Amino acid sequence: MTDPDVYVHAANSPAAGEPRIDVDRVTDMLMGTWADVRRQARELVKDPALWRDDSLGMAAHRERVLAQLHVLVDNKAVHRAFPKRLGGGDDHGGNIAGFEELVLADPSLQIKSGVQWGLFGAAILHLGTDEHHSAWLPGAMDMSIPGAFAMTEIGHGSDVASIGTTATYDPETEEFVINTPFRAAWKDYLGNAAKDGIAATVFAQLITNGVNHGVHCFYVPIRDENGQLLPGVSSEDDGLKGGLNGIDNGRLAFDHVRVPRTNLLNKYGDVAADGTYSSPIASPGRRFFTMLGTLVQGRVSLDGAASWASAVGLTIAITYATQRRQFDQGSGTDETVLLDYGKHQRRLLPRLATTYAQIFAHDEFLKKFDGVFSGRAASDDDRQDLETLAAALKPLSTWHALDTLQECREACGGSGFMFENRFTGLRADLDIYATFEGDNNILLQLVGKRLLTEYGQQVAGKDPKQLAAFAVGQTAGKVFHGAGLRRLGQAVADFGSTARSVELGLRGDDQHELLQERVQQMVADIAMRMRGGKKLSAEESFALFSENQTELMEAARAHGELLQWEAFTDALATAPDDGTREVLTWVRDLFGLGLIEKHLAWYIINGRLSTQRAASVSRYIDRLCARLRPHALDLIGAFAYEPEHLRAPIASGIEQVRQDEARAYYATLRASGEAPIDEKVLHKQQKQAAKSAARS
Structure with a gap:
């Protein structure tokens, strides 16, 4: 160009x-604290492989964006917020700064990246403990575990505290039973849910010993290594949307799906083998907002x-x-x-x-x-x-x-x-x-x-x-x-x-x-x-x-x-x-x-x-x-x-070229003496000539 x-x-x-402003210094001011990270990200998104291809239909666009996530992994562009011991950088501000710049390439790429590492991976990181980090974060980081963030429900969009999905503890098997009791409790609008995800961080009402302890997060496998839904898991494709069609948004539902007790991301609330609930935060309301605040x-x-x-x-x-x-x-x-x-x-x-x-x-x-x-x-x-x-x-x-x-x-x-x-x-x-x-x-x-x-x-x-x-x-x-x-x-x-x-x-x-x-x-x-x-x-x-x-x-x-x-x-x-x-x-x-x-x-x-x-x-x-x-x-x-x-x-710059070409054309035409006379100019000349003739 x-x-x-x-x-x-x-x-x-x-x-x-x-x-006059010093343009370069104002650039530094605008790029802010993590200017170096932003510049690195902008260099990366110069790669045409990361650009949105407007000729693609929805299915092909999804495939392209999924492949682009692997490009980001290969370039170590998305792991800044994760622990250093797992190959991350423990740089939370820089992680966000670099992530934001992906909007230049394709907003679908930015948001699907956010689903994978800023929601799915972040839920494991911030709501889980070291055991969870070691088990699942490497796969989330390198895309061997594409994941969905299953919080939003059809019937309770912004009202997360009232979601209908339940996770009921069974002490006999030491498992949680994840269940979707009615249609309005289906998880919806979830990136990676329609096609790519093989696991999800699922938010549900934790029930143990007959007591509802409010919304907690669970790691739940949803597909096998061949991409087939696991027993009890249902999925629907949200289909064509008003935008961001490079993301496979979809719905998830669970029919008494069992996961081990240890799949509860238990940083802020835990259940012992006998079903006893404990939390470092006594207030249910404060606990809920603390968990959501980490995201x-x-x-x-x-x-x-x-x-x-x-x-x-x-x-x-x-x-x-x-x-x-x-x-x-x-x-x-x-x-x-x-x-x-x-x-x-x-x-x-x-x-x-x-x-x-x-x-x-x-x-x-x-x-x-x-x-x-x-x-x-x-x-x-x-x-x-x-x-x-x-x-x-x-x-x-x-x-x-x-x-x-x-x-x-x-x-x-x-x-x-x-x-x-x-x-x-x-x-x-x-x-x-x-x-x-x-x-x-x-x-x-x-x-x-x-x-x-x-x-x-x-x-x-x-x-x-x-x-x-x-x-x-x-x-x-x-x-x-x-x-x-x-x-x-x-x-x-x-x-x-x-x-x-x-x-x-x-x-x-x-x-x-x-x-x-x-x-x-x-x-x-x-x-x-x-x-x-x-x-x-x-x-x-x-x-x-x-x-x-x-x-x-x-x-x-x-x-x-x-x-x-x-x-x-x-x-x-x-x-x-x-x-x-x-x-x-x-x-x-x-x-x-x-x-x-x-x-x-x-x-x-x-x-x-x-x-x-x-x-x-x-x-x-x-x-x-x-x-x-x-x-x-x-x-x-x-x-x-x-x-x-x-x-x-x-x-x-092509508009300036067009305008300059047009101006040069008319300037040359006028200088040649061959330019046609404008009708309004001709009328004005005729009126002046008539007035001159009348005076004479």
Whole structure:
């Protein structure tokens, strides 16, 4: 493919004397803590053997992706998180960073890899003990044991605690009996279940001595060495999906399938030979969330993969927008480059700013994850914060990716609709990111509940006057790197005064205060409306929660957006020079003001902005877009994608070649004197001639 930089027009670059980013150093900033791992992964995915082949049907696509997993094994690309004694690297953050980059090759490859090593293998690693690790991890690592992660059920998607599959202990044989009691308890949407998997980590209600001890995980063989289902195991193929058709998603059911007692992955709960249950965690609820929390890496990786997929789409669309011309401004003038139109800037540049914010936030998130899973910072508070961050950030980045890819598609017109230019395929594959590894709305609900819990702990036992002085804020650094969650903002004199009309500027500190106070006010309002809910009946309590559910989730979204803004601001301090810092500050401001613009109604209703100040937000965003227009190619250049990563003809430079050819053709035609006269020009000449004749 042609290098697009060859065709960069001078108008696409900052003027002499203007600040400009150091592209290479910004690349380092974006690639973050595990930049070396990301670069290694990007070199690997330059191999065409790992690319998606759009000509393949579903069956052939599945076979190709299965073969690609073996390529990853051969290149030691997927074992970083596993123990060193088994050939891994004990590098949890680096493992996720490298895994995310597989989205460049084929999202089906990324997700099937995630099923094998990030779910199936990770369940054995994090829920099992050394005995389980030695028995099954080598096979999971080298693909001799392809595995499914059997948690989700048809009837209980996100409600894992209520799954119907049972594992009943039989002390006479020292076996667990795995059973699917009804159709809604079938495990569904499982990668490797339809064809490739020979074992599964099955989540089921553990029952022993007549007591249900809640959801636990079991290692269950499902096929023999010839790929035939084992007795009692049923499987169905999910068939053609809206995307990710390189993965053999399917359903599993178990008809009183027996497995040895030792197949219980018993790190957090064990059953003795006589059926006695024991656990290092006494509370069933805390035990359940601890077990699920060990599998949070799926949400972590989706946050990063979605953010980088957005970067791919924007790189293609902005490259095209700096080359494609449409509509002249009068006879004899050049047609206008798309990105010179204010509306086109508004479509793409704010989404570029959001992508920057999400990538910076993701690196902080990934460092938090690595701290917890390495054991350096693995307290209960650290784990709870990690789970809350995952639930807050994954919805924002996955929704943003879908929105961005769609807008990029439309911004490229018919060319964007061509499958070869990546938008339609990427969007179809990433569509499911919004609902797997936790439905985005359910995740935001979890965040909202955590915010309410923190708020309740702050105001517990206080009288109304004391409630007026609640909450002192924490920085994003505290949330990402230490224990505890944001304390919801600054202290206020009383609740009534928080609705005062304030005229704030639009600088960084002002953006921070506006974004922060929105979270604070929303949580406080919901808490006040829901106070006393514990005294209500179950039906009345549910009705009260349901009435406030939408606003609770919106508060959670606002909390996640604030964390992203703060992470971007923290990143500015690492800029290598003043010019880079100035341009990136404009990008940060575009992100922050975009959030404020999106919620202008709330800011006006709640007295945070006057109508005059609110109106200036949109005008200033327009100015920022125009200011950033000359920097657009530098900003996407910092993503450091090469032609083998993009694989989109419209980002290859051919559009610039076409445009230059057309312009040269018309210039030559005009110079030859043989160009036909435009009818409008002819009419104008005739009118002028008629006027001259009349005067004479």
